[in-house]
Amino acid sequence: MTGVDEIALAGRAANGDADAFGALVDRHAPMARRVAYTILEDQQDADDAAQEGFLSAWQAINRYDPRRAFRPWLMQIVVNAARDLRRRRRVRTTESLDFISAASKDDPAREAGALDLGERLKAALATLPERQRLAVVMFDAEGYPQAEIAAMLGIPEGTVKSDVFHGRRALRKVLGSVKEEWDE
Amino acid sequence: MSDMSPFNASPDVELGSALREALEAPHHEAFVGRVRARLGQRGRAWEDELAGWFWQGLVAASLATVLAGWGWTQTATPQQAEASVASELLNGERPGSEILLVAMTEGQ
Numbered sequence: 123m124t125g126v127d128e129i130a131l132a133g134r135a136a137n138g139d140a141d142a143f144g145a146l147v148d149r150h151a152p153m154a155r156r157v158a159y160t161i162l163e164d165q166q167d168a169d170d171a172a173q174e175g176f177l178s179a180w181q182a183i184n185r186y187d188p189r190r191a192f193r194p195w196l197m198q199i200v201v202n203a204a205r206d207l208r209r210r211r212r213v214r215t216t217e218s219l220d221f222i223s224a225a226s227k228d229d230p231a232r233e234a235g236a237l238d239l240g241e242r243l244k245a246a247l248a249t250l251p252e253r254q255r256l257a258v259v260m261f262d263a264e265g266y267p268q269a270e271i272a273a274m275l276g277i278p279e280g281t282v283k284s285d286v287f288h289g290r291r292a293l294r295k296v297l298g299s300v301k302e303e304w305d306e
Numbered sequence: 307m308s309d310m311s312p313f314n315a316s317p318d319v320e321l322g323s324a325l326r327e328a329l330e331a332p333h334h335e336a337f338v339g340r341v342r343a344r345l346g347q348r349g350r351a352w353e354d355e356l357a358g359w360f361w362q363g364l365v366a367a368s369l370a371t372v373l374a375g376w377g378w379t380q381t382a383t384p385q386q387a388e389a390s391v392a393s394e395l396l397n398g399e400r401p402g403s404e405i406l407l408v409a410m411t412e413g414q
Binding site (some may be wrong): 124135140143148151160173176177181240243244247257258262263268290 | 315317318319320321322323325326327328329330334337338340341342344345346348391398
């Protein structure tokens with residue numbers, strides 16, 4: 123789906139076309155759920171926040187400026203919804219096991235390794251301040267430009283660069299150690 | 307491995323891919339279905355609906371004003387227009403007309 127398609131869908135959604143907005147949800151749900159998880163560190167809370175973000179965007183679709191990209195506008199709303207939920211709800215301490223089923227692979231040894239890497243990356247992410255987590259996930263995993271991340275988070279671009287640098291350093295250690303184990 | 311410089315503006319592809327996989331949430335279809343089902347339950351905010359009408363109304367009002375002005379300039383002769391301005395100044399119907407008249411007569 124191109125940016126033009128998205129703008130056309132957003133235009134139809136602004137005229138009340140729920141199916142058009144549903145197509146946008148389908149497109150952006152994976153990213154919205156990952157970004158919400160990065161803030162909340164709990165899958166159920168992340169899904170609640172992502173859903174709230176989509177519904178808030180649906181209600182406010184008339185405020186979307188079609189001269190700008192749709193994705194950052196939506197993600198800003200999802201980030202706000204996740205932060206709002208975090209303030210209102212104590213994050214559950216029980217570990218969600220949902221992601222374990224998502225890691226199924228053909229090769230059992232590889233599956234264990236991938237699961238291990240995923241768990242370790244999540245654990246490493248949890249040690250970072252929220253802003254660093256968001257900066258590195260949005261930049262490296264989601265591909266947002268640093269200037270856009272800065273605008274979304276309301277911080278200077280230099281701070282985003284610094285957060286990406288420090289976040290990467292911590293996560294790279296984990297990635298490196300797991301790769302070493304795989305090589306052994 | 308990416309450049310670890312804080313000024314590096316390129317995403318770390320390998321780390322990004324690993325992060326996406328680690329953070330990938332299951333049951334995509336179920337999630338999308340749940341959100342879609344709630345779209346109909348939650349209507350759009352009335353102020354947003356009004357906002358949509360507000361801009362359309364503003365554009366319509368601006369067009370009407372421009373058209374009325376254009377129509378007046380097409381129907382009124384230059385003499386009528388000048389007479390209208392002069393009579394308003396002389397009659398003192400406009401605030402500040404006395405000051406304007408004094409300034410004009412004193413050549414300022």
